[in-house]
Amino acid sequence: MIARPNRRPQMKGDALVRFENVGLRYGLGPEVLKDLSFGIEPHSFQFLTGPSGAGKTSLLKLLFLSLRATRGIVTVFDHDTSRLSKDELSVLRRRIGIVFQDFRLLDHLTTYENVALPLRVLGKEEASYRSEVIDLLEWVGLGERIDAYPPILSGGEKQRAAIARAVIVRPEMLLADEPTGNVDPPLAKRLLRLFVELNRTGTAVLIATHDLSLLDQVEARQLVIREGSLTVTDPHHAEAGGW
Template sequence: MIRFENVGLRYGVGPEVLTDLSFQIDPHSFQFLTGPSGAGKTTLLRLLFLSLRPTRGLISVFGRETSLIGKRELPGVRRRIGIVFQDFRLLDHLTTYQNVALPYRVIGMEESSYRADVIDLLKWVGLGERMHVLPPILSGGEKQRAAIARALITKPELLLADEPTGNVDPPLARRLLRLFIELNRLGTAVVIATHDLHLMDQVDARRLVLEDGRMEIFT
């Protein structure tokens, strides 16, 4: 699904923040991306989401080199990838339902074609009774689940999640983890960036460990 070959990234003329990354993410796989703060986890997620270009090396996504994907094609490729940001990035003037439906609204789809899917997904993540509430009224855990639902609504082949349990209590963290596991069981590849060792110990999954911009892989 995704292949990195000797990928490096630097900002401007500064030192590389990611160095010689070579790994692949297979369809239907589940992995944790971990490492100390400042190791480059969020930067790597941005490369996976195609919102950053590498300084050197080769990245292939869904069988295509990213350097050959034009700007007009990028949105279509990104729709195959869902991403959950650490700060949620919900729009406060839109309801929970409208936030989750936003990926469909952006591409001009008629509401009648996606309304049932949005409602079903909101019920699946436990927000069926909160779909008409604005984000400022939601709790931190509810915002997190709304952000996850928005990432899932287009049925992505790959889901990227940046510290998805970092702002919730342990019981909710376990509930969110079960959500990701179920999603993976249904066929979506999952990459969870986290520093929570207890969370990772609950799943037998590959670990991509970043430190000082370099990666080790533990299976």
Template sequence: MVRFENVGLRYDMGAEILKDLSFSIAPESFQFLTGPSGAGKTTLLRLMLLSLKPTRGLITLFGRDAATLDKDAVTGLRRRIGVVFQDFRLLDHLTTYENVALPLRVQGREEAGYRAEVVELLRWVGLGERMGAHPPVLSGGEKQRAAIARALIMRPELLLADEPTGNVDPPLARRLLRLFMELHRSGTAVVIATHDLALMDQFSHIRRLVLGDRRLTVYE
């Protein structure tokens, strides 16, 4: 699903910030991406999403060489990916419900066919009472959960999540991890970037991609 071969990244003429990255993400797999703050976890997720281009090396996404893709092809591949980044990207003029339902509306689906699904997901992430609220009145944790729900509603083939449990308490963090596990069991490949070692230790069987000193080490 995702393959990196000797990928490196530098900005302008500076030193490489990521170096010789070689790994793959299999379909229907689950992995944590971890490492110290500033190691480049968010940057690596953006490379996977093709919103950054590597300085060198080969990135393959869904069997396509990223270097050969035009803008329309990249857009098409991204529709198969669910993304949760730390800036949330919620639309302030839409309610929580409308933000989560937006990808379905863009697809042209009728609300009658998806309303129950959106409501159920919002209740699962603890936003059942906040469906009519707009993002400016939501807390950071509530915005994060809304962004997670929006990423999950399309049942993507690949989910990239950057610190998705960073603004929630431990019980809700575990609940969200179980939600990601359920998505994984339904066939989605999941990559969760986190520095929460205590949370990862509760799921010690999960594969880990560890960034450090500009390189990546894989622990199966």
């Protein structure tokens, strides 16, 4: 088993994210998420699992503030998101790292430039981060692809570049959607170790995955979605529930 992630006592008032009776529907369709109540605490580590179509991607979009809940209260970094403008939501999103399934790399930038982009957006000088970006690319196995452009990268290489871009700024919360879906088992284990190490430095991590073997490698809380409803299980607590 990979080294255990950080553990802190769970307190209802001590959360990066709080969902209270949250529901989500698209247009006039049925609810895809129903009565979700849970919290994501600072420094915590959790997996999000469930069958295809259960609502995992919709939940990630709510957490990343790219969707608004249809009902209920979503609080992120102590802000009620229903009261925020698009610009204010954008500012909060800068504190969240995300790994998308479709990677979203910029084809006109090299691997190095894609990974360094969040640091450039923050106004940092290249001299202050170049060695860190190169070291991270070496760690994820892209040391020889630093100057390559996304169109010539394999799916697994794009996945690793997207992960490196998400973690380079050490966000307060990291959301990863199937981050090991395009790599072989040894590399998947290596990437999972990267997430655990990032968590140990203070980042709350949530990994959405179909790969249940990952759950055996890290002792962490599990958020399980079935038919739009959420069950929370924690190996450190006998009870299950939102908090």
